[in-house]
Amino acid sequence: MKPMTEREIRTAFVNCTKGEAKRLFIPHDLAERPWDDLDFLGWRDPQAPDRAYLAIELDGRATALALRCPTHVPWRTRRSMCSMCVTTHTGGVSLMVAAKAGRAGQQGNSVGAYICSDLACPLYVRGRKNAGVGARLHESLTLEEKIQRTVTNLSAFVAKVIA
Known part of the structure:
Protein backbone atom coordinates (compact mmCIF):
# COMPACT_ATOMS: atom_id res chain seq x y z
CA MET A 1 0.00 0.00 0.00
CA LYS A 2 1.28 3.45 -0.79
CA PRO A 3 1.56 5.81 2.19
CA MET A 4 -1.48 8.01 2.79
CA THR A 5 -1.60 11.47 4.29
CA GLU A 6 -4.10 12.68 6.84
CA ARG A 7 -5.78 14.80 4.18
CA GLU A 8 -6.10 11.86 1.77
CA ILE A 9 -7.63 9.73 4.50
CA ARG A 10 -10.12 12.40 5.61
CA THR A 11 -11.36 12.99 2.05
CA ALA A 12 -11.67 9.23 1.41
CA PHE A 13 -14.47 8.53 3.92
CA VAL A 14 -17.58 7.26 2.14
CA ASN A 15 -19.95 6.55 5.04
CA CYS A 16 -19.86 9.73 7.09
CA THR A 17 -20.33 13.43 6.43
CA LYS A 18 -17.45 15.74 5.58
CA GLY A 19 -17.88 17.37 8.98
CA GLU A 20 -17.65 14.02 10.76
CA ALA A 21 -14.59 13.08 8.70
CA LYS A 22 -12.98 16.38 9.63
CA ARG A 23 -13.48 15.75 13.37
CA LEU A 24 -12.59 12.07 13.65
CA PHE A 25 -9.29 10.82 15.05
CA ILE A 26 -6.47 10.12 12.58
CA PRO A 27 -3.23 8.63 13.97
CA HIS A 28 -0.35 11.08 14.21
CA ASP A 29 2.26 8.42 13.41
CA LEU A 30 1.33 7.88 9.75
CA ALA A 31 4.96 8.35 8.66
CA GLU A 32 6.10 5.52 10.96
CA ARG A 33 3.49 2.99 9.81
CA PRO A 34 4.86 -0.12 8.03
CA TRP A 35 3.23 0.83 4.70
CA ASP A 36 5.07 -1.88 2.74
CA ASP A 37 3.41 -4.52 4.96
CA LEU A 38 -0.08 -2.99 4.88
CA ASP A 39 -2.91 -3.84 2.52
CA PHE A 40 -5.11 -1.42 4.44
CA LEU A 41 -4.66 0.98 7.33
CA GLY A 42 -6.85 0.29 10.33
CA TRP A 43 -6.96 2.07 13.68
CA ARG A 44 -9.09 2.55 16.79
CA ASP A 45 -9.99 5.89 18.32
CA PRO A 46 -8.27 6.08 21.75
CA GLN A 47 -10.84 8.63 22.99
CA ALA A 48 -13.85 6.61 21.81
CA PRO A 49 -13.19 2.85 22.17
CA ASP A 50 -16.35 1.98 20.24
CA ARG A 51 -15.04 3.65 17.08
CA ALA A 52 -12.66 2.22 14.53
CA TYR A 53 -11.62 3.27 11.05
CA LEU A 54 -9.98 1.76 8.02
CA ALA A 55 -8.57 3.10 4.78
CA ILE A 56 -7.77 1.07 1.70
CA GLU A 57 -6.77 1.79 -1.86
CA LEU A 58 -9.19 0.17 -4.30
CA ASP A 59 -8.81 0.55 -8.06
CA GLY A 60 -6.22 3.27 -7.50
CA ARG A 61 -8.55 5.30 -5.30
CA ALA A 62 -8.47 5.76 -1.53
CA THR A 63 -11.60 4.64 0.33
CA ALA A 64 -12.11 4.95 4.07
CA LEU A 65 -14.82 3.64 6.40
CA ALA A 66 -15.98 4.66 9.85
CA LEU A 67 -16.83 1.59 11.94
CA ARG A 68 -18.59 0.96 15.24
CA CYS A 69 -17.66 -1.91 17.51
CA PRO A 70 -18.66 -3.05 21.00
CA THR A 71 -16.50 -1.97 23.92
CA HIS A 72 -17.66 -4.73 26.27
CA VAL A 73 -18.14 -8.23 24.94
CA PRO A 74 -19.05 -10.92 27.49
CA TRP A 75 -17.71 -13.80 25.37
CA ARG A 76 -14.13 -12.48 25.12
CA THR A 77 -12.73 -15.81 26.33
CA ARG A 78 -13.95 -17.64 23.23
CA ARG A 79 -11.71 -18.12 20.24
CA SER A 80 -13.09 -16.30 17.20
CA MET A 81 -11.95 -16.00 13.59
CA CYS A 82 -11.48 -12.79 11.65
CA SER A 83 -13.53 -12.88 8.44
CA MET A 84 -10.89 -10.80 6.63
CA CYS A 85 -7.55 -12.49 7.38
CA VAL A 86 -8.73 -15.83 8.88
CA THR A 87 -6.69 -15.32 12.05
CA THR A 88 -8.20 -16.77 15.21
CA HIS A 89 -7.98 -14.88 18.48
CA THR A 90 -9.14 -15.37 22.03
CA GLY A 91 -11.05 -12.15 22.55
CA GLY A 92 -9.31 -10.39 19.67
CA VAL A 93 -12.13 -10.34 17.10
CA SER A 94 -14.99 -7.85 17.16
CA LEU A 95 -18.12 -7.32 15.13
CA MET A 96 -17.33 -4.12 13.24
CA VAL A 97 -20.37 -2.36 11.81
CA ALA A 98 -20.26 0.28 9.10
CA ALA A 99 -23.15 2.51 8.16
CA LYS A 100 -23.90 2.14 4.47
CA ALA A 101 -22.84 5.01 2.24
CA GLY A 102 -25.36 7.57 1.06
CA ARG A 103 -29.10 7.53 1.59
CA ALA A 104 -29.17 3.94 2.89
CA GLY A 105 -26.80 4.85 5.71
CA GLN A 106 -28.83 7.93 6.57
CA GLN A 107 -31.83 5.64 6.95
CA GLY A 108 -29.89 3.50 9.43
CA ASN A 109 -28.81 0.61 7.20
CA SER A 110 -25.47 -0.95 8.02
CA VAL A 111 -23.14 -3.82 7.17
CA GLY A 112 -21.09 -5.82 9.67
CA ALA A 113 -18.15 -8.21 9.68
CA TYR A 114 -16.01 -9.93 12.29
CA ILE A 115 -12.59 -8.28 12.08
CA CYS A 116 -9.44 -8.37 14.23
CA SER A 117 -10.11 -5.90 17.05
CA ASP A 118 -6.81 -4.11 16.50
CA LEU A 119 -7.34 -4.03 12.69
CA ALA A 120 -3.85 -5.47 12.17
CA CYS A 121 -4.91 -8.15 9.67
CA PRO A 122 -2.06 -7.45 7.19
CA LEU A 123 0.52 -7.89 9.97
CA TYR A 124 -1.03 -11.17 11.17
CA VAL A 125 -1.08 -12.57 7.62
CA ILE A 162 -20.79 1.48 -0.84
CA ALA A 163 -23.65 -0.39 -2.59
Whole structure:
Protein backbone atom coordinates (compact mmCIF):
# COMPACT_ATOMS: atom_id res chain seq x y z
CA MET A 1 0.00 0.00 0.00
CA LYS A 2 1.28 3.45 -0.79
CA PRO A 3 1.56 5.81 2.19
CA MET A 4 -1.48 8.01 2.79
CA THR A 5 -1.60 11.47 4.29
CA GLU A 6 -4.10 12.68 6.84
CA ARG A 7 -5.78 14.80 4.18
CA GLU A 8 -6.10 11.86 1.77
CA ILE A 9 -7.63 9.73 4.50
CA ARG A 10 -10.12 12.40 5.61
CA THR A 11 -11.36 12.99 2.05
CA ALA A 12 -11.67 9.23 1.41
CA PHE A 13 -14.47 8.53 3.92
CA VAL A 14 -17.58 7.26 2.14
CA ASN A 15 -19.95 6.55 5.04
CA CYS A 16 -19.86 9.73 7.09
CA THR A 17 -20.33 13.43 6.43
CA LYS A 18 -17.45 15.74 5.58
CA GLY A 19 -17.88 17.37 8.98
CA GLU A 20 -17.65 14.02 10.76
CA ALA A 21 -14.59 13.08 8.70
CA LYS A 22 -12.98 16.38 9.63
CA ARG A 23 -13.48 15.75 13.37
CA LEU A 24 -12.59 12.07 13.65
CA PHE A 25 -9.29 10.82 15.05
CA ILE A 26 -6.47 10.12 12.58
CA PRO A 27 -3.23 8.63 13.97
CA HIS A 28 -0.35 11.08 14.21
CA ASP A 29 2.26 8.42 13.41
CA LEU A 30 1.33 7.88 9.75
CA ALA A 31 4.96 8.35 8.66
CA GLU A 32 6.10 5.52 10.96
CA ARG A 33 3.49 2.99 9.81
CA PRO A 34 4.86 -0.12 8.03
CA TRP A 35 3.23 0.83 4.70
CA ASP A 36 5.07 -1.88 2.74
CA ASP A 37 3.41 -4.52 4.96
CA LEU A 38 -0.08 -2.99 4.88
CA ASP A 39 -2.91 -3.84 2.52
CA PHE A 40 -5.11 -1.42 4.44
CA LEU A 41 -4.66 0.98 7.33
CA GLY A 42 -6.85 0.29 10.33
CA TRP A 43 -6.96 2.07 13.68
CA ARG A 44 -9.09 2.55 16.79
CA ASP A 45 -9.99 5.89 18.32
CA PRO A 46 -8.27 6.08 21.75
CA GLN A 47 -10.84 8.63 22.99
CA ALA A 48 -13.85 6.61 21.81
CA PRO A 49 -13.19 2.85 22.17
CA ASP A 50 -16.35 1.98 20.24
CA ARG A 51 -15.04 3.65 17.08
CA ALA A 52 -12.66 2.22 14.53
CA TYR A 53 -11.62 3.27 11.05
CA LEU A 54 -9.98 1.76 8.02
CA ALA A 55 -8.57 3.10 4.78
CA ILE A 56 -7.77 1.07 1.70
CA GLU A 57 -6.77 1.79 -1.86
CA LEU A 58 -9.19 0.17 -4.30
CA ASP A 59 -8.81 0.55 -8.06
CA GLY A 60 -6.22 3.27 -7.50
CA ARG A 61 -8.55 5.30 -5.30
CA ALA A 62 -8.47 5.76 -1.53
CA THR A 63 -11.60 4.64 0.33
CA ALA A 64 -12.11 4.95 4.07
CA LEU A 65 -14.82 3.64 6.40
CA ALA A 66 -15.98 4.66 9.85
CA LEU A 67 -16.83 1.59 11.94
CA ARG A 68 -18.59 0.96 15.24
CA CYS A 69 -17.66 -1.91 17.51
CA PRO A 70 -18.66 -3.05 21.00
CA THR A 71 -16.50 -1.97 23.92
CA HIS A 72 -17.66 -4.73 26.27
CA VAL A 73 -18.14 -8.23 24.94
CA PRO A 74 -19.05 -10.92 27.49
CA TRP A 75 -17.71 -13.80 25.37
CA ARG A 76 -14.13 -12.48 25.12
CA THR A 77 -12.73 -15.81 26.33
CA ARG A 78 -13.95 -17.64 23.23
CA ARG A 79 -11.71 -18.12 20.24
CA SER A 80 -13.09 -16.30 17.20
CA MET A 81 -11.95 -16.00 13.59
CA CYS A 82 -11.48 -12.79 11.65
CA SER A 83 -13.53 -12.88 8.44
CA MET A 84 -10.89 -10.80 6.63
CA CYS A 85 -7.55 -12.49 7.38
CA VAL A 86 -8.73 -15.83 8.88
CA THR A 87 -6.69 -15.32 12.05
CA THR A 88 -8.20 -16.77 15.21
CA HIS A 89 -7.98 -14.88 18.48
CA THR A 90 -9.14 -15.37 22.03
CA GLY A 91 -11.05 -12.15 22.55
CA GLY A 92 -9.31 -10.39 19.67
CA VAL A 93 -12.13 -10.34 17.10
CA SER A 94 -14.99 -7.85 17.16
CA LEU A 95 -18.12 -7.32 15.13
CA MET A 96 -17.33 -4.12 13.24
CA VAL A 97 -20.37 -2.36 11.81
CA ALA A 98 -20.26 0.28 9.10
CA ALA A 99 -23.15 2.51 8.16
CA LYS A 100 -23.90 2.14 4.47
CA ALA A 101 -22.84 5.01 2.24
CA GLY A 102 -25.36 7.57 1.06
CA ARG A 103 -29.10 7.53 1.59
CA ALA A 104 -29.17 3.94 2.89
CA GLY A 105 -26.80 4.85 5.71
CA GLN A 106 -28.83 7.93 6.57
CA GLN A 107 -31.83 5.64 6.95
CA GLY A 108 -29.89 3.50 9.43
CA ASN A 109 -28.81 0.61 7.20
CA SER A 110 -25.47 -0.95 8.02
CA VAL A 111 -23.14 -3.82 7.17
CA GLY A 112 -21.09 -5.82 9.67
CA ALA A 113 -18.15 -8.21 9.68
CA TYR A 114 -16.01 -9.93 12.29
CA ILE A 115 -12.59 -8.28 12.08
CA CYS A 116 -9.44 -8.37 14.23
CA SER A 117 -10.11 -5.90 17.05
CA ASP A 118 -6.81 -4.11 16.50
CA LEU A 119 -7.34 -4.03 12.69
CA ALA A 120 -3.85 -5.47 12.17
CA CYS A 121 -4.91 -8.15 9.67
CA PRO A 122 -2.06 -7.45 7.19
CA LEU A 123 0.52 -7.89 9.97
CA TYR A 124 -1.03 -11.17 11.17
CA VAL A 125 -1.08 -12.57 7.62
CA ARG A 126 2.59 -11.69 7.10
CA GLY A 127 3.65 -13.00 10.51
CA ARG A 128 4.80 -9.54 11.65
CA LYS A 129 2.39 -9.68 14.59
CA ASN A 130 1.61 -12.76 16.65
CA ALA A 131 -1.92 -13.50 17.87
CA GLY A 132 -0.80 -16.41 20.01
CA VAL A 133 -0.65 -20.18 19.77
CA GLY A 134 -3.02 -21.59 17.17
CA ALA A 135 -3.88 -18.19 15.73
CA ARG A 136 -2.84 -19.01 12.19
CA LEU A 137 -4.16 -22.28 10.89
CA HIS A 138 -1.85 -24.32 8.66
CA GLU A 139 -2.78 -23.67 5.05
CA SER A 140 -1.33 -24.72 1.74
CA LEU A 141 -1.77 -21.21 0.36
CA THR A 142 1.27 -19.09 -0.38
CA LEU A 143 1.78 -15.79 1.42
CA GLU A 144 0.70 -13.91 -1.71
CA GLU A 145 -2.52 -15.96 -1.89
CA LYS A 146 -3.26 -15.24 1.78
CA ILE A 147 -2.68 -11.53 1.20
CA GLN A 148 -4.93 -11.62 -1.86
CA ARG A 149 -7.66 -13.41 0.11
CA THR A 150 -7.53 -10.72 2.81
CA VAL A 151 -7.74 -7.93 0.22
CA THR A 152 -10.60 -9.70 -1.58
CA ASN A 153 -12.54 -10.17 1.68
CA LEU A 154 -12.05 -6.53 2.65
CA SER A 155 -12.92 -5.31 -0.84
CA ALA A 156 -16.19 -7.29 -0.66
CA PHE A 157 -16.98 -5.69 2.71
CA VAL A 158 -16.26 -2.19 1.35
CA ALA A 159 -18.40 -2.93 -1.74
CA LYS A 160 -21.35 -3.83 0.53
CA VAL A 161 -20.95 -0.54 2.38
CA ILE A 162 -20.79 1.48 -0.84
CA ALA A 163 -23.65 -0.39 -2.59
